[in-house]
Amino acid sequence: MRHSYLMLIAVVLFFGLVGCRSEEETAEVFMPKFFTDHMVFQRNQPIRVWGDGTPGQKVVGTFNNQQKDTRVDADGYWLLEFDALPASGPYELDINGKKIRDIQVGDVWVSGGQSNMEWVMSGEVEGLAEEVADAEYPLIRFFKIPHDYDAKAKYDVRGGQWVQASADNILSFSAVAWFFAKRLHLEKGVAVGIIESNWGGTPAQGWTAAEKLLEMDAYRDKAKDVLDRQDYWIQEVIDNKVRELKRNDLVLAPQNGEIQGVVNPDYDDSAWQTVNLPADNPLKDIAWFRKKFTVNQTEGVKLNLGDIQQMAYIYLNGGRLLFKDFGQSLNEFVIPAGMLKKGENLLSVRIVNTWNNAPVLGKEGQFYVKESNRTISLEGPWKFSNTIEESLPVVEWHNWLPGMMYNAMIAPIVKYPIAGVIWYQGESNTGEHAHYRQLFGTMIQTWRESWGIGDFPFLFVQLANFMERKPIQPDSNWAFLREAQTQTLELPKTGMAVTIDIGEADDIHPRNKKDVGIRLWQAARKVAYGEEVVHSGPMLKSAKVEGGKVLLELDHVGEGLVLSDGGKSVKGFILAGSDGNFVLAKAEITGKDQITVFHPGIKSPTEIRYAWADNPEVNLYNSERLPAVPFRKTLGD
Template sequence: MRPSISKIINLLCLLCGSMFFVEINAQVKMPAIFSDNMVFQREVKIPVWGTAAAGDKIDVQLGKKKVSVITDALGKWKAELSPFKAGGPYDLKISGKNSIIYKNVMIGEVWICSGQSNMAMEVREIGDTCNNKQEIADADLPYIRFFTVDPMTAASPQSDLKGRGWEVCDTNTVKRFSAVGYFFGKKLYDKLKIPVGLINSSYGGTDIEAWTSSQSLKTISYFSDILQSIKLYSENDAAFLEEYNRKREEWKSSSMNTDPGFPSSGITWKDTLLDVTSWSKIIVPCLWDQQELKEFNGSVWYRKEIEIPSSWSGKDLILNMGPIDDIDVTWFNGHMLGSGELWDKPRQYIIPATLVKAGRNILAIRCIDTGGPGGVWGEAEQYYISNSLNEKIQVAGEWLYKRTLPINEFPSRPTSFENPNCPTVLFNAMIAPLIPYSLGGVIWYQGENNTYTALRYRTLFPLMINDWRSKWGIGDFPFYFVQLANYMNINPEPAEDTWAELREAQLMTLKVKNTGMASAIDIGDAIDIHPKNKREVGNRLALIALAKLYGIKDEFSGPVYRTYKVEGNSVRIKFDHSKGLKVQGNKLLGFAVAGDDKKFRWADAKIEGSDVVVWCNEILKPVAVRYAWASNPVCNLYNAAGLPASPFRTDDWKVLTEDFLKE
């Protein structure tokens, strides 16, 4: 029996489709980090990699240098071009069954800029603290190039990422780039006069564990269980996913059942008839750590009365809000609108017409923060209710709040593997795809999110640095970092402090080979965890690179504690980087002394040459000294280069945070 014409046509279509699929997959494909305007690191081998059909020959040519490779059984290939001196522009041509040409490629210095929100903060976001309008107007600098990695997470290492491609620095593109990264790169370019490529791979509000690979974290038994769970999740293990989803639903129910906002009988805190006379005022949007709830992690309720005009009554509305850190459940007139779990994502909920009435309406939010800063935050213009005509009622401003349970009284919560603070997920999504791109070094601004686990940071920070170095396999490349800026209220008396402990962990990381630290202890903001003076931060990082890597031997660090010696009722402190010690102001401030009782009291201090002598008349036998040991210390010791002394302590007494290696 002859096949019908329709069957023959269908067969031909199927064959053509298969051939097209094979042809598409046979073509050379390149990762997103390769684009026009890119910069390669000078004077090192230049890796170029991608995919094509298995067994294909791939030709890679940059300028006059050319190399050929054969793809492996999976179609993967990697070529290495011999080193170039700084210069350009060049064309990079990759040829297989198809050809890709990247234009305006430069050779110079390439740096990864990584960390959390203070590295992510863009030039356009820093206001005019740094004469920003003029900086932007002067930013036509074609030898500086940017690549910004889109924030994302992944449960397993990825081969590619997303981004806008490499951009040439000008008055428009500079606005969207990391401010710290830009000022760092600009300083390098001003001094070196060679191309500078900056790769911004940062994600706000994130823990260092998220930036570290599973291979490194598994060397610490503390992470064994979570790493196994991440592995099963990434493999879509059916039994694991069923149990995981069940536990997540159980947690949601139990966390509400234990909250005082949900009494076993009577009016709940979401209801319109609730008496709120005992509630306090709070500003939205603003992290609660910047208001009355410093260092609180747990559940906080927010409420606000909204006046709805009669013309909106009985119509569907949309509630728009900025990000909520971390988890919210939101109600309108006592009815749940929705919930979200990602701390950095804006919320949008539909308000059904049946709930909307003219006059007084109640908006209620239950916010749970699991660690680090928390609250209802973002920009004021993100908070509004809108109708179908896009008319708006603003809901930013004064709200009422009441805190309930601290996080340690909550039932244990299953890890969210989409959460950017889940171990390994940022390394997998935002660092692994960059490897083995040629680079000169890394600058890093992170730690705010780890202040509650500062002793762990002593282990985790060096672990991450060595992790990245081992993955790139190009030796101990430079890794320079920012010591946390001053932030929050000033303590009237010496006290233990988690931010001080985190800064100490950063200071201790200088023991790792080829690292450098820029202190920001004097350029923070008491009420803003994102201080605006990013130019000074970038410049201080650049000073380290210029001195340690590029041979410009200017001072690059403020005074760093070396040793102490008790001399009667005083203590003599010696420093590195102590040339020209000076006080900024009339009196040396920030020192505290303790005796055998381990109770610190404010101390007097004076400079003697390159030393500082410290004493307290109330303590005849001092045994320990601390300097700038607070979240927001009042301190003013500098060296001749105008760089601030790093906070330190001479004791090793028990502190607030615990080390997981001892748990």
Template sequence: MAAFRKVFLLILMGSMAATAHAGLKLAQLFQSNMVLQRDKPVPIWGFAAAGEKITLRFKALNYTAITGKDGSWNIKLPAQAAGGPYEILIKGKSKSITLKNVLFGDVWICGGQSNMQYTLNQIGYTPKDTVAANNPNLRLFTASIDMDYVPKKDLAGGNWTSASAASIHNFSATAYFFGLALADSLHVPIGLLSINLGATSIETWMSAAALSPFPQFKPYADAYLAPAKSFKEITTAFEKMKPEWEQKYYWKGKGMEEKWYLPETDISTWKTIEVPSWWEDQELPGFDGAVWFRKSFDLPKDFKAEHFLLQLNQIDDYDMVWINGVKVGEGFGNQNWRNYQVPAHMLKPTDNVIVIRVFDIGGKGGMYSGAIWGNPILLGKWSYQQDLKIDAATFPKPHVVNVSPFSTPAVLYNGNIAPVTQMAIKGFIWYQGESNAGRAVEYRQLFPAMIRDWRKQFKQGDVPFIFAQLANYMAEKPEPGESDWAELREAQAKALALPNTGMAVLIDIGEAGDIHPKNKMDVGRRLALEALHTAYHKNIISKGPTYAGMEIKGDSIVVHYAKGTDQLYSKHEYIEGFAIADSSNKFHWAKAFIRNNSVIVYWDGIKKPVSVRYAWSDNPGELNLYNSSGLPAAPFRTDQLPAKTAHKLFSEDPWVF
């Protein structure tokens, strides 16, 4: 989880790209060692002073643009065949930039959550042949993740590198193996933009326009997206009114008057409460206002850093934090993540006193989020004392930035996808869904809406969109039943109705005890097979057996598979993973075997079957139905029973791990 902690700090510190620039600056994407899309006109853009003339020189030809009032400029190169390396010179009034070792090839954006983000280091991969790992035709770019309520003009950061044994370790493992397979097959340069973040739900990656048809997002959109105010604008306005608001409304109560934040405060009458929790669920039902929390903690025995990172995760709604009587931070908003840097000189090896004033402005209150990367300090019993009580209906609530990178709609799209929508690309790969499994039926609409919107925003037609279906995960169930993850896989598969889409089935390579299966090599290769078929029109077997239809014959169901997915194959006589039901809709594990390239499914206790399911489970266990190309059969169900997640929709309530 160390990588996620680092990402937290980078995101939550925030970064603001200026809209006006004193000198020439290229958008973050444009650097030496980059790959530009072949066979399409290629926009190159950046920033400079308004009205400044920009000249781009490429292949002995000059292209010019004049910077607009907003400080931006854009020059479009004509389509180029695959090749390179080239140099590109960009000149402004008083500055010039030379891009070296530039290739033209295919550019893929690699998005999603942690299974796309997980690096080669995290899966423990080391190339056996370090010389062969040096691949000048494979170029890698990992975007620094950012957020905002409005679309940003540039990425927060990122660097292009050529793939080598030294450079690949911190790059997305899935994306790397995908790109490697394409480069080996196509023999053209491949550029990979890794733009992803662990634990994120799909709505964070959707634009305001894509979310607008869905009523469950309207209250949030009206409050935060419709005003079209950036984080910087909102924070500036809050800081301007904050001193007066604090004095009149917020710095009130006995605790502030008596300085309960001091270590010598008598807490003999304070009660205890378990954290993380909502205090309404424990000791203080219906209470809005200030509650003080206190405990002691020791530093780690090997602590030698200049600062101690205090991670308190999410607090509802406001907080002020003191350590050993000194204020070390404050926060506003029940979604924001609290990460406070405490100077080491303020701390003792043992018995440091931390005091937190939590202020709830309505609904539930408390230190509620127990994410796995929070400090152990957060967890366990705290002393607490109730203080100032407010009327939540009349208490003045300032407008503040209030976001979680994992669940707040549109903010990751605005920070990371919007800045690259001008870029010429070949397509997208996507591995996400775990965070939406509890709302799988909703995902049936959100996922296609996101695909359509990304294509619309990039203005390059129905560019290929290749995605990974969720792998098997969690403990096997002794009997067939309902499953959030199975429903999410079904929702993913329904997106194949859109043109130029492909799905890599991973139902056989997950791990029961790890949501991040280590076999990212097969994930990347299977995504590459789908890309070769869908994006490059290669005549290959790109997917495993896919359900096409069924027939009921006596006491059995005959399952037919789609043509073009190769011959069915299994090392065993009987096929695992099938379940069968009669009109009672009670499913039972079935017996199944291959005959004439179909699967015969039956169960001795059912004489009149009506429906069948395959791999319909969080984790159906070891499966053995493949095609002769070694690709697994895709999960499916033939029944139309109500889905477990049918009535679960996005909510603005704080999102808890």
């Protein structure tokens, strides 16, 4: 009897321990933040799921009726791989009891670059109303990686969630990526996942692994410093982020000045400085401005504050008139009549510039109050103070250093199979254009090596036209950068969207993002999906000199070259003779794919250039309405 009793206890203990062991082995594990409901896996690629947990812990995953299991390794990480699937869904993923729902399998593209890729639909993008009215596409999903940087490769991103396309949600989507994704979804009929990893104002070296830049003279020293002093940089990044948090708190706290009464008409500003605007721009720190003006009416009075950099809180007679955010344009607008009074009024403005801590207010000729029959200039003396609020902490652009953004915004996602990358960047590298071909190529190759899925398609946007138009500008940094981008097409499975015709002279952020996205999609049709389409604008194929004229043959013309203005003269060509001086040339289409270029004063041309300026005037397209690619060519080569 005693023996039987002991046996019973042993059996109970055994199964109890087994049960506890089973619960312990399959306890909760953790996955990166982009494993959320509504996510999209890449079709026809192994479906990878990974995360971290306690070493030795069992991980059991179920997806599409497949069950896989593994154990957390000694370093605390685990990875499961499920069979590849064609475009399909929805599915549910279960990892140790944690469920992720409404998963689609389709095409996943990374959307990278700087501000023109990051620019959101709500940023006054052309055609916004039409897109909002046609935005209900639940199979298009976006994941936005928050800005981050680090001196060491990170395992996970800072945050984010997969969001389905809808009238409300697309407002925060990258505009270029939205137009690309929408066209892809409509033409291929598959779910589309866009992973946004972009950051305005950033250079390519920050997106490239530091160790890959040790072979480049221009970036070797900084890359070596980041690698050799990694512990220092890890701590400095933390300290810089703390300063950034404090700065951001100050930026968004206008009440720190408001509670001191600085927006009220009876506030004593006699101790403030007097500055002359816009002549004395730029200024520094959190800048407060005050100016009084007199009107004879309250209805229909308009205000134009000209240039404001970057963010502004605007007040009238003690009340807040409006907030102008970074990226928003503020043109002439009507002041609400209820905020004005006949006679004297007080305009107060609070400006902060987080880009370079150099606030700007006003622009010559565009700085006024306008009544029905007269204009009151706001140019001239203003009261100014930047001591009302605490000075902004110094926040360094450490994210620009070699590898910093790669470590935090690319390294965490390289296990996630993708269809390809769309990229819009280069503006921040124009001052170092001589190095860009090697830098950009190195970045592309680094990403491809890191993903380990072969030479995936990498499609990029060539810089748009920008700044003052100068017909002859052989030393244009922007033209040289565009040339470096064109040269990058030497890499396999690359494509380029030319935007030399849709920029804006006065704004580095052109609002026509639809054509950019569609031109990227046209490149994708050829490079990524193997369609036999004209995917590029006309490109120089050959050049020869006959009888003092330059005869050009171009590729990618489709059914033939066309001029957008319906004229007969091709714009945008310059020629140089033996003296090396360039002049505007005459040019005309002389065949389906041929152009003749000449100048009566140059009998022996030595060099020809097309669209070679910051903001050239162009009108040359192919039959698919894709603009010709800028180029330069030494004749006789």
